[in-house]
Amino acid sequence: MDAAAKPLTRNILPDRDYATLADYERSGGYQGLRRAVSELSPQAVQQQVSDAGLRGRGGAGFATGLKWSFVPTGEDAPKIRFMIANADEMEPGTFKDRLLMEKDPHQLLEGLIIAGYAIQATQAYIFLRGEYHLAARRLNQALLEARAGGYLGRHILGSNFSLDIHLHAGAGRYICGEETALINALEGKRANPRAKPPFPQVSGLWGKPTVVNNVETLCNIPHILHYGSAWYQSLGRGADKGTKLFGASGRVRRPGVWELPMGTPVREILEDHAGGMIPGYALRGFLPGGASTDFLLPEHLDVVMDYDAVSKAGSRLGTGTMIVLDDKTCPVRMVLNLQQFFAGESCGWCTPCRDGLPWVVVLLQAIIGGQGRSEDLDTLTDLVRMMAPGNTFCALAPGAMEPLQSALKFFRADFEAYITGKTPPLEQADEYY
């Protein structure tokens, strides 16, 4: 595969519904798995993924090989281990994992099986959000094909390694994407997050060592094994390696998702791929990586989509799918919509989040409804501080604060215009979010 390649989406063709097992095999599918189980030790697979420089695509960018290495090995280590694909994709503005699962389900299965081999898992699960019915059908079909093809089940491809995968569909709740909440959900418990440590790699599903990886992360693995870590490294344009699905939604001419090298500048994504703004609208800002990332401004268009570069600009790469704010959408109302989502999806476990997020919603509704006072902006700032990282039990609430704090900074005049009466109040800030 050449360096300009798009490994993750090579099977996603405009005139093809989805890739069958035969399509997948023709494109080199399951060669990475074959190489792993027949030529490489689990440690060697981990090493190859570490060398490739793959970082988790679930939002936090944690190094994948390093994550796997925390699973205890050796004689005394627990014999039962679990490998889980996080397919809960519910971060507003994110639409990449659905595409990967619907269009090329075997790619995820192969990645999951190789990851399972690397940590010597005894069982794997795909935790799929309940709304993804088409993805569920395609994955279940692919699981049957993979078992029949000898890629899954006992003695995979004639090796000593055996693994099965079960598709576990959820019933819709954002917090289930948080990896420890996901583990509780899978166990059939209410999906509150767990305290860390112990980390799941040591004590996860049913107390056994467990690794949770994002769908897109796993989809990279087959290619790293098949084409090697040096090839994979060559795909990145900047500090980070490989390709990534980047997307844009909102009032751009061609909303969509594209596989591009890590390190692609925002400008290229929004102008070349998304085609720029719809005529009559101008770019006011954007959330670079989903609902729980800080706003960036047009002046940030030349930032490159690398984990560290986006952090330096004041936001996060997150899921890499951007939400575009145009000049005719009110940023205050946009932030209200985001906060209504987060308040509704708070699991209610810890007080700052359970009480804080609804309070944010009430304040924003008052501001938009024309009853805001200038102190309210200070209160909002206090609430941002109250829900800062470390003050809540999980990252949901701190994530919710990212678009709020950046909006208070960049769009303060819009908040103030409601408070001073310059912007006419909205009769009723929407109760249905």
Added chain:
Amino acid sequence: MSIDAQTASMLNADDIRDIKAEMAHYPDKAAAAVEALKIVQRRQGWVSDAALTAVASLLDVSTAQLEAVATFYNLIYRQPVGETVIHYCSSVTCWMLGADDLRERLCRHLNARPGQISPDGRYTLLPIACLGACDQAPALMVGERLVTGVGAETAVTEILGEQS
């Protein structure tokens, strides 16, 4: 009524078979909880207290534990709903591109507010978090069918797949 008799009265043989098949996928039966609730809901439309109790005894968990699970999820209904549930995406991109208008058009057509059953018993409209179709906003789900790119020009009857 004994628990077993209650189970038998709330769940039919197919439900029990399907739930047991799900339980077999896990080392702990409780992991089948959500799937079991969905199985009941598929036939009965929603999860009543009696059905919940019956499923709990099948899974060997307390009713309280299963209730804590059932009430947690957007897709498990603890009160009756119409024959088909319509979930319209209310998250950020769909909101920006007209989800509120879509909701109001649906409400007028159904003659029901979100959460209510339409007078003909056929539909309940509910908001849902981002459906992962932001590039084709606004989006909604009619039953299990994802419908995308529904602008102001798309007729509600077309969205619902009804003859106009």
